[in-house]
Amino acid sequence: MDCNVRKEDLLTFFYGECEEGEQERMKEHVAACATCRRELDALASTQALLRAWPDESPRLDLTFVEAEVPRRRFRLMAGLAAAAVAALAFFLAWPEFELSYRAGELDLKWGEALADEPLTREEVLATQEGTIALMNQLLRASETRQQRVFDYLLTEIQAQRYQDLQLISRQFEQFDREIYIHLRRDEAPVMEVLPAVRYIDP
Amino acid sequence: MSDADLILRFRAGQHQAFNILVWRWQGRLYHFALRYSGDSEDARDLCQQSFIRAYGQLHRLRDPERFSTWLYQIAANLCRDHLRQRVQHVSLDAYEEVSARPHPALCRAADMDKVELRDLLNRALQTLPEEQRVVVVLKEYEGLKFREIAEVLDAPINTVKSRLYYGLKALRKTFNQWDIDEDGL
Numbered sequence: 001m002d003c004n005v006r007k008e009d010l011l012t013f014f015y016g017e018c019e020e021g022e023q024e025r026m027k028e029h030v031a032a033c034a035t036c037r038r039e040l041d042a043l044a045s046t047q048a049l050l051r052a053w054p055d056e057s058p059r060l061d062l063t064f065v066e067a068e069v070p071r072r073r074f075r076l077m078a079g080l081a082a083a084a085v086a087a088l089a090f091f092l093a094w095p096e097f098e099l100s101y102r103a104g105e106l107d108l109k110w111g112e113a114l115a116d117e118p119l120t121r122e123e124v125l126a127t128q129e130g131t132i133a134l135m136n137q138l139l140r141a142s143e144t145r146q147q148r149v150f151d152y153l154l155t156e157i158q159a160q161r162y163q164d165l166q167l168i169s170r171q172f173e174q175f176d177r178e179i180y181i182h183l184r185r186d187e188a189p190v191m192e193v194l195p196a197v198r199y200i201d202p
Numbered sequence: 203m204s205d206a207d208l209i210l211r212f213r214a215g216q217h218q219a220f221n222i223l224v225w226r227w228q229g230r231l232y233h234f235a236l237r238y239s240g241d242s243e244d245a246r247d248l249c250q251q252s253f254i255r256a257y258g259q260l261h262r263l264r265d266p267e268r269f270s271t272w273l274y275q276i277a278a279n280l281c282r283d284h285l286r287q288r289v290q291h292v293s294l295d296a297y298e299e300v301s302a303r304p305h306p307a308l309c310r311a312a313d314m315d316k317v318e319l320r321d322l323l324n325r326a327l328q329t330l331p332e333e334q335r336v337v338v339v340l341k342e343y344e345g346l347k348f349r350e351i352a353e354v355l356d357a358p359i360n361t362v363k364s365r366l367y368y369g370l371k372a373l374r375k376t377f378n379q380w381d382i383d384e385d386g387l
Binding site: 007008011012015017042043045046047048049050051052053054055056057058060062063064148151152155156158159162163166 | 203211214215216217218219220221222224225228229232233237242245246249250253257316319320323324338341342343347348360363364366367370373374377382383384
């Protein structure tokens with residue numbers, strides 16, 4: 001180039017990525033500089049040719065399949081649930097307690113008569129609190145699990161919908177192609193016959 | 203739902219979120235690999251390998267907002283490695299085929315059908331050095347900003363601009379030598 005503008009700056013201007021103010025300054029320069037205008041015209045011409053290569057519709061359909069979930073996790077959950085059921089059965093058999101469920105949490109209250117039992121009151125209360133904590137933990141785990149299942153199903157539905165739309169689109173393309181082929185095939189004999197047709201006045 | 207949201211869902215254990223990312227990006231990545239490698243079968247393989255690598259490394263991506271440039275980075279690295287391996291096996295005949303001048307009757311873009319034009323442009327792109335070709339593809343076909351291309355290629359912005367300039371100049375020269383113009387496009 002004969003002028004002082006660097007090729008990098010001219011490219012930045014060509015792609016409209018100059019910083020604020022710089023774009024205007026370059027615009028003014030280009031208006032007055034025949035060398036830069038020639039260069040920009042050549043860039044535009046090359047760009048037009050390159051962009052004549054349109055995107056295609058590749059049939060890729062890549063899908064990643066989830067690895068099998070280890071069974072260990074289920075065994076742990078089953079063990080926890082069995083322990084909780086056993087603990088609950090133990091407390092249900094006890095004569096002096098009140099079990100209630102409020103605002104998403106379980107609450108367990110013990111009567112005064114337990115003070116004379118072989119276990120101390122503190123021991124029973126500690127066991128009771130442990131059980132309640134375990135039950136609450138299970139309830140929260142259940143809620144979290146439900147939420148995750150819900151989210152998972154939602155993404156599954158979205159993914160399925162996307163696949164269905166792709167399939168429909170492909171079927172339509174195929175349908176279009178077949179119609180086009182039929183039309184071309186039917187058109188040929190008609191075009192041969194048409195010149196021979198004469199209008200006969202009744 | 204944005205790419206970043208899908209990445210967060212994938213990390214939270216929702217496997218299908220990654221498939222949505224794949225379906226969203228597979229077309230773009232395929233075309234990038236196609237124009238970079240010049241071969242549709244290679245492009246399919248490279249596209250698939252890119253997603254497999256992305257699947258294994260997605261937990262390492264610090265900023266989910268940078269997913270697209272990160273994905274292009276993976277694909278560009280795979281394409282570059284693939285091309286370097288291929289160069290070792292390319293024959294002289296194949297080189298001559300790529301650099302051959304097209305028939306003069308095919309040279310007006312308006313007279314060519316889409317397949318001919320696509321093949322011709324592909325051959326023109328493949329005449330560029332690999333480091334110029336990747337910049338031309340990322341800029342002209344993928345529409346990335348200079349800053350993003352610099353990030354994908356881990357190169358200074360001015361180097362990217364310089365490679366693009368010389369790449370486009372070389373293409374212009376090739377088009378002129380082949381008597382190709384954009385009349386009628």
